[in-house]
Amino acid sequence: MTQTTLPPTAPLVMGILNVTPDSFSDGGKYTIKDNALRQAEQLIKEGAQILDIGGESTRPNAQPVEEQEELARVMPIIEAVLAEFPILVSVDTYKANVMRAAIQAGVQIINDIAALTETDSLQAVAESPNVTVCLMHKQGTPQTMQINPTYEDVSREVCDYLQARAQACLDAGIAKERIWLDPGFGFGKTPEHNLQLMNRLEQLTALNYPVLIGVSRKSLLGAVLHKPVTERLYGSLALAVLALSKGAKIIRTHDVAATVDIVKTTYAVLQEKTGD
Numbered sequence: 001m002t003q004t005t006l007p008p009t010a011p012l013v014m015g016i017l018n019v020t021p022d023s024f025s026d027g028g029k030y031t032i033k034d035n036a037l038r039q040a041e042q043l044i045k046e047g048a049q050i051l052d053i054g055g056e057s058t059r060p061n062a063q064p065v066e067e068q069e070e071l072a073r074v075m076p077i078i079e080a081v082l083a084e085f086p087i088l089v090s091v092d093t094y095k096a097n098v099m100r101a102a103i104q105a106g107v108q109i110i111n112d113i114a115a116l117t118e119t120d121s122l123q124a125v126a127e128s129p130n131v132t133v134c135l136m137h138k139q140g141t142p143q144t145m146q147i148n149p150t151y152e153d154v155s156r157e158v159c160d161y162l163q164a165r166a167q168a169c170l171d172a173g174i175a176k177e178r179i180w181l182d183p184g185f186g187f188g189k190t191p192e193h194n195l196q197l198m199n200r201l202e203q204l205t206a207l208n209y210p211v212l213i214g215v216s217r218k219s220l221l222g223a224v225l226h227k228p229v230t231e232r233l234y235g236s237l238a239l240a241v242l243a244l245s246k247g248a249k250i251i252r253t254h255d256v257a258a259t260v261d262i263v264k265t266t267y268a269v270l271q272e273k274t275g276d
């Protein structure tokens, strides 16, 4: 097949929309749905091109959520956002039936921290003719991954894993253009592993799939800056600029407005054009 070389597109900003009960600290003044739609509107106003909607927190030691509970949390928000806003929506889930329901509702992207390794999830995506899937690397589960992460060569092992997962997708009939890769910062990695992954990100972008990175406010920054989650914006932006300079194409972030500006600025330099 002749590969048409498409003009390079500017990197995308994925805003994080958490629909987990603990993510709203307003004392339950509004329903979760009202809060989520208000947050969605804010993220879109700030310039997000994608909203990542997740119903199960996958932070270290987060407790798993039953499929029905996850569906009850995310589906009303997905449907409302898709109905209300002209925005791409990704669903952050590793469960096949949540993927199917989200695809049915019209989400354009599946964001799977388990890289379609959970039961029936690869099939759920292969059944769709056009949904994009982000395959992320993790070692272990949110309950176990930070106990004692160990690698011979974390960059090589992460790249090999993601290449194998991408091949499994290709073998299932998912077109290459529908596949993104993601090293999974913080998912079964020590701070040093995360630093090496970032410093050698070219190894991953060299596989020739769009690379998504999620470093926003993560514990790597706590280890470097010794600051709480609420004071990690500047560090998050520094990592995003580095990743963009190494070829990353999608940035997942809590802080959309700031990230939009560093994406525009970094891209202008890489293109040697102001973008007007």
Ligand SMILES: Cn1c(SCC(=O)Nc2ccccc2)nc2c(=O)[nH]c(N)nc21
Binding pocket: 054, 058, 059, 092, 111, 112, 113, 134, 136, 182, 184, 185, 212, 213, 214, 215, 216, 217, 218, 219, 229, 252
């Ligand atoms: C759903 N999801 C997550 S949740 C973890 C998180 O944000 N922790 C966290 C957030 C703030 C502070 C500390 C930890 N991280 C990624 C990622 O890096 N890539 C992709 N594709 N999806 C992801």
